[in-house]
Amino acid sequence: MEIRNRLNLANVGSDYIHAAGRKLENMHDHLLELESKGEVKVMHINSENRAKDALTLFGWKKLIPTNKIWHHKSCGQCGNIPGYPVSLLWLMNQFGLEYIDERNQTSCTAWNYHGSATSNPVGLASVAARNWHRAYELGYFPVNHCATTFGDYKEMRNLLVENKELRDEVKRIMHKIGRDLVIPEYIIHYSEWVHVMRFEIAKIKKYDLGHVTVTVHPACHTYKMIPEDCIYDKDIYAGKRTAVSTGVALALGAKVADYSTWYDCCGFGFRHILTERETSRSFVMDRKIKPMVREANSDVCLTQDTGCTTTLDKNQWIGKAMGYTEQVPVMADVMFAALVCGADPYKIVQLQWHTTDWRPLCEKIGIDWKKSEEGYNAYLEELKAGGKPQNLYEYK
Amino acid sequence: MEYDEKGVSIVPLDFKKEIFKEARKDFRYDEYVLGCLNCGVCTGGCPPHRFFDFSPRIVLQNLKTKDPELIWTMMDEYIWACFQCFTCAMICPFLNNPGGAIAILREIAVRRGFESARKVLKPYSRVLLKLTAYGNQLSPDMIQPDFFPDWGPDISYASADLKVKRKAIPMPTLQITNLSWDVSPEAMKELYEIFDESGVFKIIEAVDPSLYEIIMDIVEDVRSS
Numbered sequence: 296m297e298i299r300n301r302l303n304l305a306n307v308g309s310d311y312i313h314a315a316g317r318k319l320e321n322m323h324d325h326l327l328e329l330e331s332k333g334e335v336k337v338m339h340i341n342s343e344n345r346a347k348d349a350l351t352l353f354g355w356k357k358l359i360p361t362n363k364i365w366h367h368k369s370c371g372q373c374g375n376i377p378g379y380p381v382s383l384l385w386l387m388n389q390f391g392l393e394y395i396d397e398r399n400q401t402s403c404t405a406w407n408y409h410g411s412a413t414s415n416p417v418g419l420a421s422v423a424a425r426n427w428h429r430a431y432e433l434g435y436f437p438v439n440h441c442a443t444t445f446g447d448y449k450e451m452r453n454l455l456v457e458n459k460e461l462r463d464e465v466k467r468i469m470h471k472i473g474r475d476l477v478i479p480e481y482i483i484h485y486s487e488w489v490h491v492m493r494f495e496i497a498k499i500k501k502y503d504l505g506h507v508t509v510t511v512h513p514a515c516h517t518y519k520m521i522p523e524d525c526i527y528d529k530d531i532y533a534g535k536r537t538a539v540s541t542g543v544a545l546a547l548g549a550k551v552a553d554y555s556t557w558y559d560c561c562g563f564g565f566r567h568i569l570t571e572r573e574t575s576r577s578f579v580m581d582r583k584i585k586p587m588v589r590e591a592n593s594d595v596c597l598t599q600d601t602g603c604t605t606t607l608d609k610n611q612w613i614g615k616a617m618g619y620t621e622q623v624p625v626m627a628d629v630m631f632a633a634l635v636c637g638a639d640p641y642k643i644v645q646l647q648w649h650t651t652d653w654r655p656l657c658e659k660i661g662i663d664w665k666k667s668e669e670g671y672n673a674y675l676e677e678l679k680a681g682g683k684p685q686n687l688y689e690y691k
Numbered sequence: 692m693e694y695d696e697k698g699v700s701i702v703p704l705d706f707k708k709e710i711f712k713e714a715r716k717d718f719r720y721d722e723y724v725l726g727c728l729n730c731g732v733c734t735g736g737c738p739p740h741r742f743f744d745f746s747p748r749i750v751l752q753n754l755k756t757k758d759p760e761l762i763w764t765m766m767d768e769y770i771w772a773c774f775q776c777f778t779c780a781m782i783c784p785f786l787n788n789p790g791g792a793i794a795i796l797r798e799i800a801v802r803r804g805f806e807s808a809r810k811v812l813k814p815y816s817r818v819l820l821k822l823t824a825y826g827n828q829l830s831p832d833m834i835q836p837d838f839f840p841d842w843g844p845d846i847s848y849a850s851a852d853l854k855v856k857r858k859a860i861p862m863p864t865l866q867i868t869n870l871s872w873d874v875s876p877e878a879m880k881e882l883y884e885i886f887d888e889s890g891v892f893k894i895i896e897a898v899d900p901s902l903y904e905i906i907m908d909i910v911e912d913v914r915s916s
């Protein structure tokens with residue numbers, strides 16, 4: 296194995312992917328075994344889903360659906376970073392893909408669980424099963440926007456496969472609400488959709504990114520929770536780190552630079568971001584933003600989760616009061632991809648909700664954000680005067 | 692948690708034994724708590740370890756002693772320092788899941804309405820209310836400058852003219868201000884049923900009875916709608 300990492304860049308190849316010394320059970324196989332015994336129903340990927348292959352930590356194959364997607368939205372994204380889901384739907388529109396975004400979906404409740412412990416495995420697994428079943432009855436495959444939903448649903452899938460008692464209890468509750476326990480064959484994070492679509496996305500890019508340096512903040516709940524179910528690629532970080540987000544940035548032609556605290560969390564802490572904010576702030580500045588700027592001279596920090604995007608973006612202003620001069624704009628991989636493919640920074644990527652200045656990045660890429668701001672303000676006036684919103688799809 | 696004037700815990704040993712028994716009875720316990728090498732790898736990667744007197748290595752070591760006294764010492768504020776990031780679980784050479792074991796202990800603290808859990812969760816009640824009553828954890832109208840002054844002057848952008856700015860988001864589900872997306876009443880009702888059947892409502896009643904009352908009022912309204 297040769298690791299050519301002298302430049303500290305991400306596009307480094309190796310003949311192997313990183314196996315972390317672990318050999319765990321392949322839950323996908325166990326799930327299919329249970330299905331063959333008639334113990335559970337499984338929601339399979341079908342030809343309409345136009346799935347693409349990816350490899351996970353141990354080299355196991357994972358199928359990522361690209362079409363007929365049921366969007367499992369994230370409360371933090373929809374509430375606070377609306378450009379996150381909008382960018383994803385916008386990209387899907389560019390490729391003419393089918394999806395459903397609807398009101399008949401609940402939050403996964405896992406952010407709350409990790410912050411306050413006011414749930415339990417039966418509650419969490421039943422919420423997961425409820426949303427899975429909703430996608431199943433519509434014939435669409437669920438794609439989870441939040442990394443915490445992704446981590447939680449992977450964990451619930453494992454617990455459901457491993458424990459008959461839990462399965463029976465969840466089945467009982469599902470029957471009570473007129474549903475059934477149907478477990479998806481794969482639990483999918485939106486960043487995986489972006490990853491397998493990255494070369495297609497790169498074909499429609501509008502700007503050259505050769506002079507743009509990106510740093511990636513991977514989300515703990517993407518790759519540390521149930522780590523064996525996360526995508527790795529031997530040509531990205533030599534297969535030693537998860538490939539999602541970095542993959543799309545490289546495909547778009549940006550430089551992805553490494554930094555010493557890549558593995559660190561963002562400081563969100565679920566509870567801490569709301570009730571012990573000084574911890575989150577210090578963590579953001581000391582462990583993430585400072586190294587990204589000082590070591591990598593980063594133009595933008597790309598994220599793949601709700602909590603991380605909020606925490607890293609919102610806490611830089613207060614850093615100034617403590618003498619930190621480092622600043623870097625923060626956005627999700629999918630927002631960056633949409634931006635580079637010509638999505639409007641205001642109407643689609645909705646960067647106006649972010650607090651760390653992203654305008655210098657737009658200028659570096661060559662995006663006229665002022666024109667976009669004018670267009671957006673005019674649109675707001677139209678809406679105020681009773682105009683109809685222009686939506687990405689028609690709600691049925 | 693109760694102490695005498697010398698700071699010695701006066702909680703009876705039998706009660707502490709009962710708590711430990713409850714943790715061990717959890718079906719996840721034996722999967723999360725295996726052997727511990729005391730190597731400290733987990734603590735080396737643990738984010739809050741940098742800020743608090745908190746270490747997942749200690750959590751695993753204490754659990755492995757099976758000493759109810761030692762385990763009891765963690766039931767106070769100790770377990771609430773964890774970020775639930777699961778770095779420890781990913782890097783532990785013994786495949787322990789200290790973050791998962793902490794979640795089990797937290798669940799017990801909350802279920803039993805321990806004073807320490809109530810105190811820690813008090814500022815969390817707004818989030819709990821939104822989530823449990825409406826099936827959405829956060830809403831756009833929660834981002835107010837008074838609550839987040841440390842997020843800088845630009846945060847006021849998120850609350851001014853909110854209604855029209857939300858209408859300008861090109862997803863029909865998001866064009867609302869008091870929820871992240873417009874959760875349908877049928878979805879809310881199913882969620883209530885799940886909370887009833889899985890004991891989530893009971894947990895909230897134990898940890899915050901007055902919040903529970905408020906939630907129940909909303910639940911009744913939605914159920915009868």
Ligand code: SF4
Nearest residue numbers: 515516561563602603
């Ligand atoms: S918010 Fe922090 S703890 Fe949560 S997934 Fe993101 S990096 Fe990890």
Ligand code: SF4
Nearest residue numbers: 737773774777779790
């Ligand atoms: S899950 Fe908790 S104990 Fe484990 S590394 Fe994260 S913060 Fe530390």
Ligand code: SF4
Nearest residue numbers: 727728730731733783
């Ligand atoms: S829990 Fe794992 S990583 Fe932590 S000290 Fe024990 S063996 Fe080492």
